[in-house]
Amino acid sequence: MKRSSKSNPDQTTGQGGELQQQAGAGHPQLTTQQGIVIPDNQNSLRAGARGPSLLEDFILREKITHFDHERIPERIVHARGSGAHGHFVLSKSLKKYTTAKVLGETGVKVPVFVRFSTVAGGAGSVDTPRDVRGFAIKFYTEEGNWDLVGNNIPVFFIQDAMKFPDLVHAVKMEPDRGFPQAASAHDTFWDFVSLMPETMHMVMWAMSDRTIPRSLRMIEGFGVHSFRLINDKGESTFVKFHWRPQLGIQSNVWDEAAKLQSADNDYHRRDLFEAVEAGNFPAWDLFVQLFTQEQADQLPYDHLDATKLIPKR
Numbered sequence: 198m199k200r201s202s203k204s205n206p207d208q209t210t211g212q213g214g215e216l217q218q219q220a221g222a223g224h225p226q227l228t229t230q231q232g233i234v235i236p237d238n239q240n241s242l243r244a245g246a247r248g249p250s251l252l253e254d255f256i257l258r259e260k261i262t263h264f265d266h267e268r269i270p271e272r273i274v275h276a277r278g279s280g281a282h283g284h285f286v287l288s289k290s291l292k293k294y295t296t297a298k299v300l301g302e303t304g305v306k307v308p309v310f311v312r313f314s315t316v317a318g319g320a321g322s323v324d325t326p327r328d329v330r331g332f333a334i335k336f337y338t339e340e341g342n343w344d345l346v347g348n349n350i351p352v353f354f355i356q357d358a359m360k361f362p363d364l365v366h367a368v369k370m371e372p373d374r375g376f377p378q379a380a381s382a383h384d385t386f387w388d389f390v391s392l393m394p395e396t397m398h399m400v401m402w403a404m405s406d407r408t409i410p411r412s413l414r415m416i417e418g419f420g421v422h423s424f425r426l427i428n429d430k431g432e433s434t435f436v437k438f439h440w441r442p443q444l445g446i447q448s449n450v451w452d453e454a455a456k457l458q459s460a461d462n463d464y465h466r467r468d469l470f471e472a473v474e475a476g477n478f479p480a481w482d483l484f485v486q487l488f489t490q491e492q493a494d495q496l497p498y499d500h501l502d503a504t505k506l507i508p509k510r
Contacts, residue, residue, distance in 0.1 A: 241257045275316055278314035280310060312331065313330055313332060315329075315330060326379040328408055367385045415447040435493060439485070
Protein backbone atom coordinates (compact mmCIF):
# COMPACT_ATOMS: atom_id res chain seq x y z
CA MET A 198 0.00 0.00 0.00
CA LYS A 199 1.41 3.37 -1.01
CA ARG A 200 1.15 6.29 1.36
CA SER A 201 0.59 9.75 0.02
CA SER A 202 3.03 12.56 0.78
CA LYS A 203 2.40 14.38 4.02
CA SER A 204 3.33 17.68 2.42
CA ASN A 205 0.53 17.56 -0.18
CA PRO A 206 -2.96 17.02 1.19
CA ASP A 207 -4.45 16.71 -2.33
CA GLN A 208 -2.06 14.01 -3.55
CA THR A 209 -3.38 10.56 -4.43
CA THR A 210 -1.39 7.51 -5.44
CA GLY A 211 -1.84 5.28 -8.46
CA GLN A 212 -1.86 1.87 -6.78
CA GLY A 213 -4.82 -0.21 -5.61
CA GLY A 214 -5.61 0.30 -1.96
CA GLU A 215 -4.37 3.88 -1.79
CA LEU A 216 -4.46 6.34 1.06
CA GLN A 217 -6.05 9.47 -0.35
CA GLN A 218 -5.99 12.79 1.46
CA GLN A 219 -8.84 15.04 0.46
CA ALA A 220 -8.40 18.82 0.49
CA GLY A 221 -9.66 20.25 3.75
CA ALA A 222 -10.40 16.84 5.25
CA GLY A 223 -7.13 16.63 7.16
CA HIS A 224 -7.13 12.83 7.35
CA PRO A 225 -6.33 10.03 4.89
CA GLN A 226 -8.96 7.86 3.30
CA LEU A 227 -8.39 4.41 1.82
CA THR A 228 -9.64 4.12 -1.76
CA THR A 229 -9.74 1.71 -4.69
CA GLN A 230 -7.86 2.44 -7.91
CA GLN A 231 -10.99 4.25 -9.10
CA GLY A 232 -11.04 6.48 -6.02
CA ILE A 233 -13.93 4.78 -4.25
CA VAL A 234 -13.54 5.17 -0.49
CA ILE A 235 -13.48 1.80 1.28
CA PRO A 236 -13.37 0.92 5.00
CA ASP A 237 -10.40 -1.50 4.75
CA ASN A 238 -8.53 -3.85 2.43
CA GLN A 239 -7.52 -6.42 5.05
CA ASN A 240 -10.61 -8.61 5.31
CA SER A 241 -12.19 -10.45 2.41
CA LEU A 242 -15.91 -11.09 2.06
CA ARG A 243 -16.79 -14.63 3.05
CA ALA A 244 -19.74 -16.96 2.70
CA GLY A 245 -20.52 -17.26 6.39
CA ALA A 246 -18.18 -16.72 9.30
CA ARG A 247 -15.51 -19.22 8.12
CA GLY A 248 -15.35 -18.75 4.36
CA PRO A 249 -14.81 -19.41 1.57
CA SER A 250 -13.82 -16.01 0.19
CA LEU A 251 -16.23 -14.63 -2.40
CA LEU A 252 -15.25 -13.54 -5.91
CA GLU A 253 -17.89 -10.80 -5.69
CA ASP A 254 -15.44 -8.99 -3.39
CA PHE A 255 -14.16 -6.46 -5.94
CA ILE A 256 -11.66 -5.03 -3.43
CA LEU A 257 -10.05 -8.46 -3.03
CA ARG A 258 -10.01 -9.01 -6.82
CA GLU A 259 -8.45 -5.61 -7.50
CA LYS A 260 -5.79 -6.03 -4.85
CA ILE A 261 -4.77 -9.55 -5.87
CA THR A 262 -4.86 -8.71 -9.60
CA HIS A 263 -2.60 -5.71 -9.07
CA PHE A 264 -0.20 -7.80 -7.01
CA ASP A 265 -0.10 -10.62 -9.58
CA HIS A 266 1.04 -8.17 -12.28
CA GLU A 267 3.82 -6.47 -10.33
CA ARG A 268 7.15 -6.93 -12.06
CA ILE A 269 9.25 -3.82 -11.26
CA PRO A 270 10.53 -4.19 -8.67
CA GLU A 271 10.28 -7.96 -8.84
CA ARG A 272 7.90 -9.17 -6.18
CA ILE A 273 7.39 -12.71 -7.34
CA VAL A 274 7.46 -15.07 -4.38
CA HIS A 275 9.30 -18.38 -4.76
CA ALA A 276 11.09 -16.83 -7.74
CA ARG A 277 14.25 -18.90 -7.29
CA GLY A 278 13.68 -22.62 -7.33
CA SER A 279 15.25 -26.00 -7.97
CA GLY A 280 13.41 -29.16 -8.87
CA ALA A 281 13.68 -32.87 -9.54
CA HIS A 282 11.59 -35.58 -11.17
CA GLY A 283 10.78 -38.74 -9.26
CA HIS A 284 7.93 -41.05 -8.34
CA PHE A 285 5.50 -41.69 -5.52
CA VAL A 286 4.48 -45.16 -4.35
CA LEU A 287 1.68 -45.56 -1.82
CA SER A 288 2.53 -48.06 0.93
CA LYS A 289 -0.72 -47.96 2.93
CA SER A 290 -4.11 -47.50 1.34
CA LEU A 291 -6.38 -44.64 2.37
CA LYS A 292 -9.31 -46.08 0.43
CA LYS A 293 -11.34 -45.99 3.61
CA TYR A 294 -11.11 -42.19 3.52
CA THR A 295 -10.90 -41.18 -0.16
CA THR A 296 -11.89 -42.20 -3.66
CA ALA A 297 -8.66 -40.76 -5.13
CA LYS A 298 -6.73 -43.65 -6.67
CA VAL A 299 -3.36 -42.05 -5.95
CA LEU A 300 -4.12 -42.42 -2.22
CA GLY A 301 -6.01 -45.68 -2.50
CA GLU A 302 -4.00 -48.05 -4.72
CA THR A 303 -0.77 -49.32 -3.15
CA GLY A 304 2.33 -50.28 -5.10
CA VAL A 305 1.56 -48.06 -8.12
CA LYS A 306 4.46 -45.89 -9.31
CA VAL A 307 3.09 -42.37 -9.88
CA PRO A 308 5.38 -39.84 -11.63
CA VAL A 309 5.97 -36.64 -9.64
CA PHE A 310 7.88 -33.40 -9.96
CA VAL A 311 9.05 -31.56 -6.84
CA ARG A 312 10.07 -27.90 -6.75
CA PHE A 313 12.00 -26.43 -3.83
CA SER A 314 12.40 -22.67 -3.52
CA THR A 315 13.23 -19.70 -1.39
CA VAL A 316 10.41 -17.21 -0.80
CA ALA A 317 11.78 -13.71 -0.33
CA GLY A 318 14.60 -13.54 -2.86
CA GLY A 319 14.30 -12.67 -6.55
CA ALA A 320 15.21 -14.94 -9.43
CA GLY A 321 18.87 -13.88 -9.19
CA SER A 322 19.21 -14.25 -5.42
CA VAL A 323 21.30 -16.81 -3.55
CA ASP A 324 20.33 -20.19 -2.11
CA THR A 325 21.33 -19.90 1.53
CA PRO A 326 19.67 -16.94 3.29
CA ARG A 327 17.42 -17.35 6.31
CA ASP A 328 14.16 -17.90 4.55
CA VAL A 329 11.17 -20.20 4.37
CA ARG A 330 11.54 -22.89 1.70
CA GLY A 331 8.81 -23.83 -0.70
CA PHE A 332 7.98 -27.52 -1.10
CA ALA A 333 5.62 -28.13 -4.03
CA ILE A 334 4.74 -31.50 -5.56
CA LYS A 335 2.88 -32.27 -8.78
CA PHE A 336 1.49 -35.80 -9.02
CA TYR A 337 0.85 -36.98 -12.58
CA THR A 338 -1.98 -39.40 -11.80
CA GLU A 339 -4.22 -41.30 -14.21
CA GLU A 340 -7.13 -39.20 -12.91
CA GLY A 341 -5.34 -35.94 -13.68
CA ASN A 342 -2.60 -33.78 -12.21
CA TRP A 343 -2.70 -33.12 -8.47
CA ASP A 344 -0.72 -30.20 -7.03
CA LEU A 345 0.16 -30.30 -3.34
CA VAL A 346 1.78 -26.93 -2.71
CA GLY A 347 3.37 -26.07 0.61
CA ASN A 348 6.43 -25.02 2.60
CA ASN A 349 8.98 -26.55 4.96
CA ILE A 350 7.11 -24.84 7.82
CA PRO A 351 3.70 -26.21 8.97
CA VAL A 352 2.06 -22.80 9.54
CA PHE A 353 1.83 -19.46 7.72
CA PHE A 354 2.01 -15.74 8.49
CA ILE A 355 -1.59 -14.69 7.85
CA GLN A 356 -5.16 -15.90 8.24
CA ASP A 357 -6.83 -14.04 5.37
CA ALA A 358 -5.39 -14.31 1.85
CA MET A 359 -6.29 -10.66 1.27
CA LYS A 360 -3.27 -9.72 3.38
CA PHE A 361 -0.88 -11.69 1.15
CA PRO A 362 0.14 -8.76 -1.09
CA ASP A 363 0.88 -6.69 2.02
CA LEU A 364 3.01 -9.48 3.50
CA VAL A 365 5.01 -9.85 0.29
CA HIS A 366 5.46 -6.09 -0.11
CA ALA A 367 6.80 -6.03 3.44
CA VAL A 368 9.24 -8.93 3.04
CA LYS A 369 10.50 -8.17 -0.49
CA MET A 370 13.17 -5.64 -1.39
CA GLU A 371 12.38 -1.99 -0.83
CA PRO A 372 10.82 -0.50 -3.99
CA ASP A 373 12.92 2.67 -3.92
CA ARG A 374 16.34 0.98 -3.63
CA GLY A 375 16.03 -2.68 -4.68
CA PHE A 376 17.47 -4.10 -1.46
CA PRO A 377 17.74 -5.92 0.90
CA GLN A 378 17.53 -8.99 -1.31
CA ALA A 379 16.40 -12.36 0.06
CA ALA A 380 16.22 -11.11 3.63
CA SER A 381 13.47 -10.13 6.03
CA ALA A 382 15.53 -8.23 8.58
CA HIS A 383 14.42 -4.76 7.55
CA ASP A 384 11.95 -2.23 8.83
CA THR A 385 8.96 -2.90 6.59
CA PHE A 386 8.78 -6.58 7.49
CA TRP A 387 8.98 -5.94 11.22
CA ASP A 388 6.45 -3.13 10.88
CA PHE A 389 4.08 -5.65 9.34
CA VAL A 390 4.76 -8.22 12.07
CA SER A 391 4.20 -5.66 14.81
CA LEU A 392 0.80 -4.76 13.32
CA MET A 393 -0.31 -8.36 12.74
CA PRO A 394 -0.11 -10.42 15.97
CA GLU A 395 -1.27 -13.50 14.03
CA THR A 396 2.19 -13.67 12.39
CA MET A 397 4.02 -14.49 15.61
CA HIS A 398 3.77 -18.27 15.33
CA MET A 399 5.31 -18.24 11.85
CA VAL A 400 7.95 -15.72 12.90
CA MET A 401 9.15 -18.10 15.63
CA TRP A 402 9.54 -20.84 13.02
CA ALA A 403 11.27 -18.42 10.62
CA MET A 404 13.80 -17.49 13.30
CA SER A 405 14.60 -21.15 13.97
CA ASP A 406 17.18 -23.38 12.27
CA ARG A 407 14.46 -24.64 9.91
CA THR A 408 15.03 -21.61 7.68
CA ILE A 409 18.78 -22.20 7.22
CA PRO A 410 18.70 -25.82 6.01
CA ARG A 411 21.87 -27.75 5.26
CA SER A 412 20.38 -29.19 2.08
CA LEU A 413 17.10 -29.23 0.19
CA ARG A 414 17.31 -32.99 0.64
CA MET A 415 17.00 -32.48 4.39
CA ILE A 416 13.89 -30.34 4.74
CA GLU A 417 10.35 -31.28 5.67
CA GLY A 418 7.33 -30.46 3.56
CA PHE A 419 3.88 -29.41 4.73
CA GLY A 420 0.63 -28.78 2.91
CA VAL A 421 -0.02 -26.21 5.71
CA HIS A 422 -3.80 -26.08 5.21
CA SER A 423 -6.46 -28.54 6.29
CA PHE A 424 -7.75 -30.51 3.32
CA ARG A 425 -10.79 -32.76 3.06
CA LEU A 426 -10.91 -36.39 1.93
CA ILE A 427 -14.23 -37.85 0.71
CA ASN A 428 -14.82 -41.62 0.51
CA ASP A 429 -17.24 -43.56 -1.71
CA LYS A 430 -19.96 -43.22 0.94
CA GLY A 431 -19.70 -39.43 0.92
CA GLU A 432 -18.12 -39.41 4.38
CA SER A 433 -15.66 -36.61 5.09
CA THR A 434 -12.33 -36.66 6.94
CA PHE A 435 -9.96 -33.73 7.34
CA VAL A 436 -6.29 -34.24 6.52
CA LYS A 437 -2.98 -32.45 6.79
CA PHE A 438 -0.05 -33.64 4.65
CA HIS A 439 3.47 -33.96 6.06
CA TRP A 440 6.63 -34.99 4.18
CA ARG A 441 9.59 -36.23 6.23
CA PRO A 442 13.06 -36.55 4.66
CA GLN A 443 14.66 -39.98 4.97
CA LEU A 444 18.03 -38.25 5.49
CA GLY A 445 16.63 -36.50 8.56
CA ILE A 446 16.18 -32.80 9.22
CA GLN A 447 19.53 -31.01 9.20
CA SER A 448 20.38 -27.33 9.31
CA ASN A 449 23.36 -25.01 9.23
CA VAL A 450 24.35 -22.64 11.98
CA TRP A 451 24.30 -19.00 10.96
CA ASP A 452 28.08 -18.70 10.53
CA GLU A 453 28.07 -21.71 8.20
CA ALA A 454 25.25 -20.24 6.12
CA ALA A 455 27.11 -16.93 5.79
CA LYS A 456 30.31 -18.70 4.66
CA LEU A 457 28.42 -20.85 2.17
CA GLN A 458 26.73 -17.79 0.70
CA SER A 459 30.07 -16.09 0.08
CA ALA A 460 31.60 -19.26 -1.38
CA ASP A 461 28.77 -20.57 -3.57
CA ASN A 462 25.57 -18.72 -4.43
CA ASP A 463 24.14 -21.94 -5.89
CA TYR A 464 24.97 -24.19 -2.96
CA HIS A 465 21.57 -25.87 -2.54
CA ARG A 466 20.95 -26.16 -6.26
CA ARG A 467 24.38 -27.69 -6.81
CA ASP A 468 23.96 -30.08 -3.88
CA LEU A 469 20.65 -31.38 -5.24
CA PHE A 470 21.94 -31.71 -8.81
CA GLU A 471 25.13 -33.50 -7.84
CA ALA A 472 23.31 -35.90 -5.51
CA VAL A 473 20.88 -36.89 -8.27
CA GLU A 474 23.71 -37.21 -10.81
CA ALA A 475 25.58 -39.53 -8.43
CA GLY A 476 22.51 -41.69 -7.89
CA ASN A 477 22.05 -40.57 -4.28
CA PHE A 478 18.39 -39.83 -4.83
CA PRO A 479 16.69 -37.93 -2.02
CA ALA A 480 13.53 -39.51 -0.61
CA TRP A 481 10.68 -38.47 1.62
CA ASP A 482 7.96 -40.36 3.44
CA LEU A 483 4.47 -38.91 3.13
CA PHE A 484 2.42 -38.94 6.34
CA VAL A 485 -1.20 -37.88 6.83
CA GLN A 486 -2.78 -36.41 9.93
CA LEU A 487 -6.44 -37.40 9.88
CA PHE A 488 -9.14 -35.90 12.09
CA THR A 489 -12.91 -35.71 12.10
CA GLN A 490 -15.28 -32.77 12.32
CA GLU A 491 -16.00 -33.75 15.92
CA GLN A 492 -12.30 -33.65 16.80
CA ALA A 493 -11.92 -30.32 15.01
CA ASP A 494 -14.84 -28.88 17.00
CA GLN A 495 -13.01 -29.69 20.25
CA LEU A 496 -10.04 -27.50 19.36
CA PRO A 497 -9.88 -24.07 21.03
CA TYR A 498 -9.29 -22.45 17.60
CA ASP A 499 -10.41 -22.90 14.02
CA HIS A 500 -8.50 -25.71 12.29
CA LEU A 501 -8.85 -23.76 9.02
CA ASP A 502 -6.61 -21.03 10.50
CA ALA A 503 -3.26 -21.48 8.74
CA THR A 504 -1.39 -19.81 11.62
CA LYS A 505 -2.27 -22.75 13.91
CA LEU A 506 -1.07 -26.33 14.30
CA ILE A 507 -3.24 -29.38 14.89
CA PRO A 508 -1.62 -31.13 17.88
CA LYS A 509 -0.56 -34.75 17.44
CA ARG A 510 -2.26 -37.13 19.84
